[in-house]
Amino acid sequence: MKRTRFIPLLLIITLAASAQPGYTPSPENIKAREWFQDAKFGMFIHWGIYSILGDGEWVMNNQRIDKETYQKLPSFFNPLGYDPKEWVAVAKAAGMKYITITSKHHDGFAMWDSKLTDWDITDRTPYKKDVIRMLADECRKEGIKLCLYHSHLDWYQDDYYPPGRTGTTSGRPEGGNWYRYLDYMDGQLRELLTNYGEIGAIWFDGHWDKKDADWRLDKTYSLIHSLQPACLIGNNHHLAPFPGEDFQMFEKDLPGHNTTGFSGDQEVGDLPFETCETMNNSWGFNLQDKNYKSTKDLIQYLVRAAGYNSNFLLNVGPMPDGRIQPEFIKTLGEIGKWTEKYGETIYGTRGGPVPPKSWGVTTAKGNRVFVHILNAEDLNLLIPDFGRKVKNITLFDTGTKLKYKQDAFGIAVSLPKEAIDETDTILVIEI
Numbered sequence: 218m219k220r221t222r223f224i225p226l227l228l229i230i231t232l233a234a235s236a237q238p239g240y241t242p243s244p245e246n247i248k249a250r251e252w253f254q255d256a257k258f259g260m261f262i263h264w265g266i267y268s269i270l271g272d273g274e275w276v277m278n279n280q281r282i283d284k285e286t287y288q289k290l291p292s293f294f295n296p297l298g299y300d301p302k303e304w305v306a307v308a309k310a311a312g313m314k315y316i317t318i319t320s321k322h323h324d325g326f327a328m329w330d331s332k333l334t335d336w337d338i339t340d341r342t343p344y345k346k347d348v349i350r351m352l353a354d355e356c357r358k359e360g361i362k363l364c365l366y367h368s369h370l371d372w373y374q375d376d377y378y379p380p381g382r383t384g385t386t387s388g389r390p391e392g393g394n395w396y397r398y399l400d401y402m403d404g405q406l407r408e409l410l411t412n413y414g415e416i417g418a419i420w421f422d423g424h425w426d427k428k429d430a431d432w433r434l435d436k437t438y439s440l441i442h443s444l445q446p447a448c449l450i451g452n453n454h455h456l457a458p459f460p461g462e463d464f465q466m467f468e469k470d471l472p473g474h475n476t477t478g479f480s481g482d483q484e485v486g487d488l489p490f491e492t493c494e495t496m497n498n499s500w501g502f503n504l505q506d507k508n509y510k511s512t513k514d515l516i517q518y519l520v521r522a523a524g525y526n527s528n529f530l531l532n533v534g535p536m537p538d539g540r541i542q543p544e545f546i547k548t549l550g551e552i553g554k555w556t557e558k559y560g561e562t563i564y565g566t567r568g569g570p571v572p573p574k575s576w577g578v579t580t581a582k583g584n585r586v587f588v589h590i591l592n593a594e595d596l597n598l599l600i601p602d603f604g605r606k607v608k609n610i611t612l613f614d615t616g617t618k619l620k621y622k623q624d625a626f627g628i629a630v631s632l633p634k635e636a637i638d639e640t641d642t643i644l645v646i647e648i
């Protein structure tokens with residue numbers, strides 16, 4: 218029993234050591250981390266040739282499609298409805314401050330004009346245009362930061378060898394050169410970080426496919442930081458952060474929680490946090506997935522994330538014609554109405570002095586603590602003492618002063634019934 222516990226620990230230590238040892242973030246990087254934490258809300262975009270099949274981004278693996286057959290897909294990919302202006306406008310109107318799009322997902326297909334392969338959008342599709350460049354240009358114009366999701370894992374490249382846990386039915390040959398694959402990946406990252414202007418972050422994913430491989434993270438992370446010191450590195454390896462990483466992400470869970478099984482081995486570190494979530498149950502476009510989360514649920518997710526001192530990265534999986542599905546656009550518009558009115562209690566804040574409770578969370582900025590009541594259990598709320606003298610408590614909505622009593626046990630506030638908002642009742646505590 219003891220031995221099996223020891224090996225993973227040793228492995229984790231070895232892997233962490235192989236990241237960017239002795240990494241000290243540059244001043245630009247520290248500034249970018251602050252920007253990131255202030256920004257709070259981003260749009261995640263999973264888009265690729267897999268959208269044609271309307272069965273999510275794992276379709277190649279899940280339907281056991283081999284490479285030869287999968288290669289037929291690009292010729293059907295002609296997203297004439299793709300309008301980056303529209304995407305950026307939708308993100309902005311929702312109150313999102315950055316966009317993280319898949320440059321390459323696990324199928325290895327490059328959504329930009331890569332000179333290192335013809336397995337890319339400009340060489341293989343009738344559309345021929347570099348959708349990443351189009352989005353980068355529009356984001357720059359509109360003051361939205363562009364970040365790139367980049368899959369470590371690759372079901373297409375023969376040099377991704379030996380194969381990992383997934384993509385084993387893609388029909389790759391029995392042989393390949395792992396370090397040549399890593400050179401190829403670094404080369405593609407160099408393209409993305411050289412030719413597309415400022416990139417806010419590289420969001421890695423897929424390390425978990427081959428946890429024990431030598432990913433040569435030191436080289437990759439150093440390359441990124443040398444090309445763009447302010448570019449933040451995050452890696453969805455579902456483990457505690459490795460040296461060289463600048464933020465920690467949590468998939469479909471808030472920091473410290475593991476309701477979906479991705480964060481079992483994940484320790485919460487001290488880097489900025491980001492939690493990502495889907496609007497239905499799928500990342501890539503899924504025709505049949507109608508499990509849409511409600512506007513209320515998603516706003517509450519954003520608020521809870523902020524209370525956990527975390528960003529919220531909300532995903533859309535555009536359709537093969539390039540449009541974001543109307544159901545998502547509607548919900549994002551409704552979220553935007555909320556962020557427009559209440560964004561002040563989210564953007565630029567940090568997790569508040571009271572840790573998350575069953576009734577809600579707190580955020581804080583300057584001398585104000587925002588109490589977000591997401592689940593009003595009672596009209597009398599007892600906020601645990603956080604060691605600061607309260608000057609007054611008001612309702613964010615109306616500025617109405619509330620009756621309260623502060624003593625050694627905490628702050629008891631009495632809430633007017635008519636002030637209760639099903640989505641979020643916000644109190645402002647001035648200290």
Ligand code: FHN
Pocket residue numbers: 274275422423453468479493500
């Ligand atoms: O396998 C991917 C999945 O397709 C998606 O990209 C999510 C996003 O967090 N991450 C991976 C699973 O951990």
